[in-house]
Amino acid sequence: MSKGNIWLAPMLSVLLLASCxxxxxxxxDIAHYTFPEAQAELRQVLRGIINDxxxxxxxxxxxxxLNSDKFTKFGGRRFDRQDFELCNxxxxxxxxxxxxxxxxxxxxxxxxxxxxxxxxxxxHVSFKKDGEVVRYSSRQTLVFxxxxxxxxxIHEHRTPRAWYEQ
Numbered sequence: 665m666s667k668g669n670i671w672l673a674p675m676l677s678v679l680l681l682a683s684c685x686x687x688x689x690x691x692x693d694i695a696h697y698t699f700p701e702a703q704a705e706l707r708q709v710l711r712g713i714i715n716d717x718x719x720x721x722x723x724x725x726x727x728x729x730l731n732s733d734k735f736t737k738f739g740g741r742r743f744d745r746q747d748f749e750l751c752n753x754x755x756x757x758x759x760x761x762x763x764x765x766x767x768x769x770x771x772x773x774x775x776x777x778x779x780x781x782x783x784x785x786x787x788h789v790s791f792k793k794d795g796e797v798v799r800y801s802s803r804q805t806l807v808f809x810x811x812x813x814x815x816x817x818i819h820e821h822r823t824p825r826a827w828y829e830q
Contacts, residue, residue: 703774786804806819
């Protein structure tokens with residue numbers, strides 16, 4: 665190597681490193697990248713869950729949850745922590761008793777962190793049960809995990825609005 669070229673390799677290395685230092689790819693910054701494709705998938709998942717509630721498709725509602733010992737739910741009707749089986753047992757019983765089910769997720773926010781997503785919103789719900797019209801709103805959090813079978817709910821938490829109106 666000639667004397668003029670002896671500095672070429674180190675200088676090119678420094679220039680390459682300097683050019684990469686300030687151009688971090690936002691897709692790999694899971695705290696800030698929005699993952700728009702995953703957000704769209706999750707909106708569709710929520711639409712499907714709502715439709716399953718309207719059509720009383722209990723099998724599909726069950727399939728929206730991750731069948732795992734790691735699944736948890738804090739529901740609005742019961743204070744205890746529910747596992748996969750109890751959650752689905754309660755949801756199936758309620759789905760079959762309701763008529764004219766309507767579910768409107770207000771102020772939907774979907775935050776995706778790679779393979780995990782958090783969905784928060786305020787559901788406005790109405791249905792008939794035993795001939796009576798029931799209406800309520802609450803706060804809802806759904807935590808999803810991306811699996812080979814699609815996005816699955818791994819945690820649910822619902823807080824009835826009435827707790828805050830007292």
